[in-house]
Amino acid sequence: MISLTDILTLLPESFLTLAICALLLLDLFLKPAQRSVTHYLSIVVLAVTGWLVLQHFGEPTAFGGMFVRDGVAVVLKVFVLLTTALVFVYARPYLRDRSLFVGEYYVLCLFAVLGMMLLVSAGSLVMIYLGLELLALSSYALVALNRDSPLSSEAAMKYFVLGALASGMLLYGMSMIYGAAGSLDLNTIHAVAAASTQRGLLLFGVVFVVVGIAFKFGAAPFHMWLPDVYQGAPTAVTVFIGSAPKLAAFGMAYRLLEGGLDGLGGHWQLMLALLAVLSLAIGNIAAIMQSNLKRMLAYSTISHVGFLFLGLVNGQPEGYAAAMFYAISYALTAAAAFGIILLLSRAGFEAEEIADYKGLSQRAPWYAFLMALIMFSLAGVPPLFGFFGKLLVLKAVAVPGTLWLAIAGAIFAIVGIYYYLRIVKVMYFDDPDADAVPAKPADAPMRAVLSVNALALLVLGLTWGPLYGWCAQAFGIR
Amino acid sequence: MFANWPLLSLLIWLPILGAIPVLLAGDRRPDLARRVALAVAAATFLVSLAMLSAFNHAIADSIARGAADLGLLKNMQLQENLLWIEALNVRYHLGVDGISVALVLLTTFTSVLVVILGWGSVEKKVAQYMAAMLVLEGLMVGVFCALDALLFYVFFEGMLIPMFILIGVWGGARRVYATLKFFIYTFFGSIFMLVGLLYLYFKTGTFELAELAKVGLSAKEQAWLFFAFLIAFAVKVPMWPVHTWLPDAHVEAPTGGSVVLAAIMLKIGGYGFIRFSLPIVPDASLEYAWLVIAMSLIAVVYVGYVALVQEDMKKLIAYSSIAHMGFVTLGVFISLALARSGNATGAAVGIQGAMVQMISHGFVSGAMFASVGVLYDRMHTRMIRDYGGVVNTMPRFAALFVLFAMANCGLPGTSGFVGEFWVILAAFQHNPLVGALAAFTLIIGAAYTLWLVKRVIFGEVANEHVAELQDMNGRETLVLATLAAAVLLLGLWPQPLGNLMDAPIAELVKHIVISKGA
Structure with missing residues (x-):
């Protein structure tokens, strides 16, 4: 039976669903010139949803344990909503320049957000799959938003086929787990996994589940789709799929691995460790050779996923908190990085080749400074935000037994620093080409928000204590 | 008379924040930028003299007051000890003993001279040059004052950014090669130290240098930690055979950058051996x-x-x-x-x-x-x-x-x-x-x-x-x-x-x- 408390617990999600439907309808009646209404309303919807999330209406669980609202879910939802709001602000000028400024962009993004919110709150395998598919289907359509571009269509097709394959893997694994545990509820699975001695079937399922997770994260060796999709998608879409979904992916991994399969920790931890090291290696080394900034950032994502996995490897609350902190810092930084690309792109010109950034410090010193902050943060140089994420995950593995992972992480952090520095080098040390396109005067809200976003990387680097405290609290540390 | 002032924080933050007005003066008004930079550097030097005077008088005081038992670091004076990150027990803990005082004075003194030197020899982007120098000064002072290992590390690494920019923008013909080499070499050295520090944190639950110096470690642990520290500081000193970045960096750096590099930055390696390797892993150091x-x-x-x-x-x-x-x-x-x-x-x-x-x-x-x-x-x-x-x-x-x-x-x-x-x-x-x-x-x-x-x-x-x-x-x-x-x-x-x-x-x-x- 659905009770009123169930609805109340799901109030943010319910509100978001209704709001999306309303927006979809409203958008039909708007003239193209009035499209900004959709834009601002979407941001308002995100803000209201965020406010509702923070109110903690209802009970900790709803629908018989299908939906869980714990600290982890709240933190992740808040940052998913915040990142998406940033994305909307950054995307608007770009979309307008390319006559992609359509209501569908906002509605699809919001549906993806809804999927992510359900995903991070999932208490059963069905809920995970539902949330994931809602996110994935919206993302496929978003990548194909610019349907006249062959590159976009190809990327969308590739994303769809490989994404469907991954979903299939995940579903297959889930069916195995269901077969072994006799339940879709993660708590029951947890109990069975801890108690059972016949683990063959469960382990078989775990392998497929881990593969599915790795696919969605884009961890090597399941990363093939990621660079093509990042590069092929319109940048306004890349900024979305490159930032917020990493938070959701973390939520999914946490729910499945810790919530459901904790008892099999020894098995999936080793798999994650190997995936982490491979991702660190492939992401960092392949990124060095890229000449396209979006593609470089795609490979950098792969390496960051490797770091994030390091936090999960030990299956300890501190490690989860570190990984969540890492996901948050990465989402905010990635949004800013793609924001800069969006800012410097204009009608008929995509600022996505690294060479386009030559001498940016002379053409647009402030943007160059912001970009430098972002790059140093991604590289993990103190006192920027990104360093402390790395610090926390390295701390999580710098214990006897997994020390080798900390050392591997350290080594690949050194490899990684080169390609981030190269961007700084291009911006500061090279002279601009004579035919360089001058930086356009960006619209004021975007400039302001992007500046705050990038400067926050410095400020949060100095005052990251409360944020980490929030993450730690969510996992019940102190 | 200065003993109760937060002199060390002032020494660190005055130049770093002083870089902001220098930047605001802008590259189009180079003379103003130079004057502001000189004023900031001179003021910092005066504060460091105040620190020296406060230091001499404070010795008797702190012992009389029965200052907290810091073990090895009981000579530390002018301490400021605030909680920075509660969850990890990271402290904003500053303090100086005779060794640090000497190096801090060297830093502030050299920085004034470097600003004066840059007066004539730097022609392009003057404000940015001066600002980078001042930020660098503040971070280097921070390295010599930090009594928390993580705080030390943040200053130690943060220093690379302004130096990277200094060599890369104002350097000679092969500046890009030199500055990348400088950055990657030093980063390479220090990240292993970070892993070492994290391991020590796992053992002790703190980054306080005084505590790390006390903790007992087995021979094997000490050996690993010793090499983690050795890589970090040997690159910084630099010691043979990891010295090859230095000639390149020096040759390509602008005069001011070379002076800072030679006069102060290299000292951080030696200082690290004295503050980290010897007290924390004495047996492995001996071995x-x-x-x-x-x-x-x-x-x-x-x-x-x-x-x-x-x-x-x-x-x-x-x-x-x-x-x-x-x-x-x-x-x-x-x-x-x-x-x-x-x-x-x-x-x-x-x-x-x-x-x-x-x-x-x-x-x-x-x-x-x-x-x-x-x-x-x-x-x-x-x-x-x-x-x-x-x-x-x-x-x-x-x-x-x-x-x-x-x-x-x-x-x-x-x-x-x-x-x-x-x-x-x-x-x-x-x-x-x-x-x-x-x-x-x-x-x-x-x-x-x-x-x-x-x-x-x-x-x-x-x-x-x-x-x-x-x-x-x-x-x-x-x-x-x-x-x-x-x-x-x-x-x-x-x-x-x-x-x-x-x-x-x-x-x-x-x-x-x-x-x-x-």
């Missing part, structure tokens, strides 16, 4: 002292020979820096061996020597690079063969340059002599062969330095460019004369510096005698 001593001797002798064949003045001085810094690491690790063999006095002399050598090298190498900068601004070449007979056209410059060269050879009466002499003294007590090899360097040092002087300063006027040279202007004279005064003062009267550092060094020697094996 592998032979390795460090061997590396130091190679630096002293082999790199000395390498310096001999250089054709580029800056490169020659860079190699000479490596050789001189070899004395520092030699002194530190010989002292450890001496202390363990029961010779506490000898150990104290060795560390004293290393410290004096660091300060002296700060002045001398800074002065040498500044001198080359003076020549470069006029001739736009650093090649020795383009010079000759400079004394005929620039007599005042020549006089000072010869003085610095003498200090570089370690002539008694100059600061260069004191530190090297003390280190050699300690080395002979440890092992006469090591002492003899170290002493041998004085000859090589004299050879490459004097030969440089002969080719550049003396002889006939080599070409018409040299004939047209103008002697130093007032600003350059001020900088070099100040450095010359410092070199002579330290050479003739090293006692105050020695007294300043006596207490912490005695404490350190007492600490490293005790084995930590658990």
Whole structure:
């Protein structure tokens, strides 16, 4: 039976669903010139949803344990909503320049957000799959938003086929787990996994589940789709799929691995460790050779996923908190990085080749400074935000037994620093080409928000204590 | 009267925040930017003098007040201890003892000179240059004051960013190569230290240096940690064989960058050995002292020979820096061996020597690079063969340059002599062969330095460019004369510096005698 408390617990999600439907309808009646209404309303919807999330209406669980609202879910939802709001602000000028400024962009993004919110709150395998598919289907359509571009269509097709394959893997694994545990509820699975001695079937399922997770994260060796999709998608879409979904992916991994399969920790931890090291290696080394900034950032994502996995490897609350902190810092930084690309792109010109950034410090010193902050943060140089994420995950593995992972992480952090520095080098040390396109005067809200976003990387680097405290609290540390 | 002021925070944040008005002055108003930068640097120097005065008076105070037991670091004064990150128990903990005070003073003093030097020689993006220098100054002071390992690390790494920009934007022809090499090399070194520190955090639950110095560690743990620290600090010093970034960085860096690099940044490596390696992993340090001593001797002798064949003045001085810094690491690790063999006095002399050598090298190498900068601004070449007979056209410059060269050879009466002499003294007590090899360097040092002087300063006027040279202007004279005064003062009267550092060094020697094996 659905009770009123169930609805109340799901109030943010319910509100978001209704709001999306309303927006979809409203958008039909708007003239193209009035499209900004959709834009601002979407941001308002995100803000209201965020406010509702923070109110903690209802009970900790709803629908018989299908939906869980714990600290982890709240933190992740808040940052998913915040990142998406940033994305909307950054995307608007770009979309307008390319006559992609359509209501569908906002509605699809919001549906993806809804999927992510359900995903991070999932208490059963069905809920995970539902949330994931809602996110994935919206993302496929978003990548194909610019349907006249062959590159976009190809990327969308590739994303769809490989994404469907991954979903299939995940579903297959889930069916195995269901077969072994006799339940879709993660708590029951947890109990069975801890108690059972016949683990063959469960382990078989775990392998497929881990593969599915790795696919969605884009961890090597399941990363093939990621660079093509990042590069092929319109940048306004890349900024979305490159930032917020990493938070959701973390939520999914946490729910499945810790919530459901904790008892099999020894098995999936080793798999994650190997995936982490491979991702660190492939992401960092392949990124060095890229000449396209979006593609470089795609490979950098792969390496960051490797770091994030390091936090999960030990299956300890501190490690989860570190990984969540890492996901948050990465989402905010990635949004800013793609924001800069969006800012410097204009009608008929995509600022996505690294060479386009030559001498940016002379053409647009402030943007160059912001970009430098972002790059140093991604590289993990103190006192920027990104360093402390790395610090926390390295701390999580710098214990006897997994020390080798900390050392591997350290080594690949050194490899990684080169390609981030190269961007700084291009911006500061090279002279601009004579035919360089001058930086356009960006619209004021975007400039302001992007500046705050990038400067926050410095400020949060100095005052990251409360944020980490929030993450730690969510996992019940102190 | 300043004892209760947060002087150390002021020393760190004044230059960093002072960079903001400098930037606001903008590259279009270079004179204003220069003046503001000079004002900030001078104010910081005055604060550091206030720190010195507060420091002397505070010794008795803190002991009388029964300051918290800091173990090894009980000589630390002017402490500020705030919680920074509660979850990890990271503290914003600052404090100075005699060793730090000397290095902080060196930093603030050199920074004023560097700002003055940049007055004429930097033409493009003046405000950004000055701002980067000031940020760098604040971070370096932070390194010398931090008593929390993570805070130390943040300053230690943060320093790379302004230096990267300084070399990359204002450097010479191969600046991009040099600055990337500099950054990656140093980052490579320090990240392993970070892993080591995290392991120590796992053991102790704190990053407090005083606590880390107390914790017992097994021989295996110590060995791993020792090498983590060794990589970090050996790259920074730099020691043979990880020294190759230094000549490149020096050659390509602008004059001010070279001066800061040589005078202060290299000292951070030596300082790290004294603050981290020796107190935290004394047994492993002793076990592998032979390795460090061997590396130091190679630096002293082999790199000395390498310096001999250089054709580029800056490169020659860079190699000479490596050789001189070899004395520092030699002194530190010989002292450890001496202390363990029961010779506490000898150990104290060795560390004293290393410290004096660091300060002296700060002045001398800074002065040498500044001198080359003076020549470069006029001739736009650093090649020795383009010079000759400079004394005929620039007599005042020549006089000072010869003085610095003498200090570089370690002539008694100059600061260069004191530190090297003390280190050699300690080395002979440890092992006469090591002492003899170290002493041998004085000859090589004299050879490459004097030969440089002969080719550049003396002889006939080599070409018409040299004939047209103008002697130093007032600003350059001020900088070099100040450095010359410092070199002579330290050479003739090293006692105050020695007294300043006596207490912490005695404490350190007492600490490293005790084995930590658990």
